[in-house]
Amino acid sequence: MATHLITGAGSGIGAAVARRLHERGDNLLLFARDAGRAKEIAAGFPGARTLVGDLANPDRLSWALSHQSLPDRLDSVLHIAGVIEMGPVGELTPKAWHSQLNVNLIAPAELTRLVLPQLRVTSGQVIFANSGAGLTANAEWGAYAASKHGLKALADALRQEEKPNGIRVTSVYPGRTASPMQAKVHQQEGKEYDASRWIDPESVATLILTALDLPRDAQIDDLTVRPGR
Template sequence: MATHVITGAGSGIGAALARRLHERGDELVLLARDAGRAKELAAQLPGARTLVGDLSDPDRLSWAFSHQSLPDRVDSLLHVAGVVDLGSVAETTPKTWRHQLNVNLLAPAELTRHFLPQLRAARGTVVFVNSGAGLSASPEWGAYAASKHGLKALADSLRGEEKQHGVRVTTVYPGRTASPMQAKIHHQEGRPYDASAWIDPDSVATAVLTALDLPADATMTDVTVRPGG
């Protein structure tokens, strides 16, 4: 039975992925920003373990984990959580830049550092759920795209560094996916939101599961998922 550490399991792609893994009987360790959120996640997925750590404050993750029991085995670390706040470079403040860089880039780097010993022992997989914005940047998306471009660089570097330890690294680049984040983006863009127009989170979860279930002799390095139909 595999053990998966997941961020962003409360909604969207993360929730779909956690549910699918839970349904097939895998062990889940869900990262929550606070104790209240941890309780909610545990109630949604009975039997799942939780860890508390605020991704918006990566400097304190080490302290938070020192007061909790980390799993002895980690077969996969799934970075799904993310935040977005659109705005032009002319208008985006350092606070807004910092928040997106912390959650979308620095926290994944810090979480990976903490769980690498277990991932190496299990010859496990790290999955970064990135974004189409991690491949190209559009107007008003500067801070978010910068954080996601950085996440691509993190994944590419990690893949080369950890190959010798048998750790696989996959980046998934979803297009617009039906989720609370997508609803927020449409609101910021001043456009009506129709969830049926975009990718179902389960479709992205299927791509992640495919990467996880690939035989050990191969790696899916980069997977792009776009709206179809």
């Protein structure tokens, strides 16, 4: 039975992935920013364990995990949590840059570093839920796109470094996906949000599980998916 560490399992793509893995009987280790949120998320996944740590403060993740119990082995780490704050470069404050870089890039790098020993035991897998913004940067998406471009670089470097240990690394680049984050994006854009126009999180979850379950004689480095409507 495989064990997966998942960030962002509280909603959207992360919740869809966690639900699918839970339904098939895999072990889940769900990451939450505080004890209250951990309790909320765990209620939806009976038998799942939680880890508490604030992705917005990656400098403290090592300390947080040192006070909690990690499994001896992990089959995958699924980095799905993310934040966005739009705005033109001429108006974005350092706080906006730091918040997005911390959660979207530095925290995934640090969390991966902290659990690499457990992943090496299983020749496991790291999957990064990136974004179309990780490939193309548009106006007012500068800080978010920068964090996601950096996430691509992180994945590419990690893939080469951990190949001798048998660890597979996959980046998934979804276009606009129906989720609370997408609703926030529309609010920031001043547009009406219609979830039916965008990718269902279940469709992205299918891609992530495809990469996760691919036989070990092959690997998927990058997957791009766009709305079909």
